Amino acid sequence: MRTDSGRYGFIGEIFSSFQGEGPYVGRRQIFIRLAGCELGCTYCDTSDFRKPADSFRVEHVHGSGEWSYIDNPASVDDVIGVIKLLHTPDVHSISITGGEPLIQPEFLEGLAVKIKDARLRLFLETSGCDHGAFMKVLEYTDIASIDVKLPSHKAVRPEKWEVLYENELACVQSASSAGIETVVKVVITGEDDRAPFERLCDDLQGSGDGVWMVIQPVTPPDMLIGNGDNDGCVSPSLLFSLSETAAGTFKEGHVMVLPQMHRMIGVL
Ligand code: SF4
Numbered sequence: 001m002r003t004d005s006g007r008y009g010f011i012g013e014i015f016s017s018f019q020g021e022g023p024y025v026g027r028r029q030i031f032i033r034l035a036g037c038e039l040g041c042t043y044c045d046t047s048d049f050r051k052p053a054d055s056f057r058v059e060h061v062h063g064s065g066e067w068s069y070i071d072n073p074a075s076v077d078d079v080i081g082v083i084k085l086l087h088t089p090d091v092h093s094i095s096i097t098g099g100e101p102l103i104q105p106e107f108l109e110g111l112a113v114k115i116k117d118a119r120l121r122l123f124l125e126t127s128g129c130d131h132g133a134f135m136k137v138l139e140y141t142d143i144a145s146i147d148v149k150l151p152s153h154k155a156v157r158p159e160k161w162e163v164l165y166e167n168e169l170a171c172v173q174s175a176s177s178a179g180i181e182t183v184v185k186v187v188i189t190g191e192d193d194r195a196p197f198e199r200l201c202d203d204l205q206g207s208g209d210g211v212w213m214v215i216q217p218v219t220p221p222d223m224l225i226g227n228g229d230n231d232g233c234v235s236p237s238l239l240f241s242l243s244e245t246a247a248g249t250f251k252e253g254h255v256m257v258l259p260q261m262h263r264m265i266g267v268l
Contacts, residue, residue, distance in 0.1 A: 023214070024123065037098055039149070056072055083115075096108065102130040127146070144181070194238065205249055211250060215239060216260065
């Protein structure tokens with residue numbers, strides 16, 4: 001196994017699709033899903049990638065569902081080569097997502113540098129679990145999407161939640177202070193999230209005009225659009241209420257309630 005952690009890292013998959021969440025929904029992106037995550041969110045939809053595997057998969061024909069496999073760990077240059085192969089004229093940015101990208105900070109930094117060298121936009125999707133690691137890539141990041149975990153998500157044990165939350169807040173503040181477009185995404189699972197969400201809005205008062213708040217109702221596992229079955233959906237009254245709360249903190253027009261849109265059109 002190659003061990004130069006600054007140049008090699010564990011990937012889960014690479015594919016081209018449309019951003020399905022937040023203010024950049026619908027933008028074409030190439031997704032680099034890094035493998036590995038130490039959290040355990042109840043709603044995780046990428047659990048297959050929480051542990052690194054011996055290989056990662058690449059969808060060379062967009063939307064085909066046909067994959068080829070490449071050995072892990074991969075070099076930064078391997079990944080940049082795949083990006084060039086998948087690139088199309090409509091690509092808005094390169095999304096580095098997870099898993100959790102921040103648990104491979106040197107590899108993440110190496111990728112970020114090369115993505116900027118290639119004059120591509122970097123869209124970083126992270127839980128913000130490690131502020132120190134986040135700072136290593138901040139200067140290369142164009143858009144930071146930070147997925148703040150509430151206690152109901154069970155991302156960590158209850159006694160560790162405050163530490164996770166402080167890291168997430170610090171990432172938001174650092175990104176905003178650096179003038180980077182910053183998206184705070186919060187998955188809402190139900191009424192238990194009301195009080196922690198209100199606290200989050202209080203804690204982000206004064207975080208800056210470049211910050212977006214995306215309230216994302218949790219996606220029921222078997223939800224299909226148009227099937228008339230709303231079992232498991234978050235109540236509309238809660239979503240209205242949280243949106244109104246967020247309006248007291250974030251710039252006008254920067255509060256959104258948006259489900260995972262990519263599921264509606266059946267893409268990754
Ligand atoms: S941080 Fe992301 S990858 Fe990790 S458990 Fe939560 S949803 Fe899954």
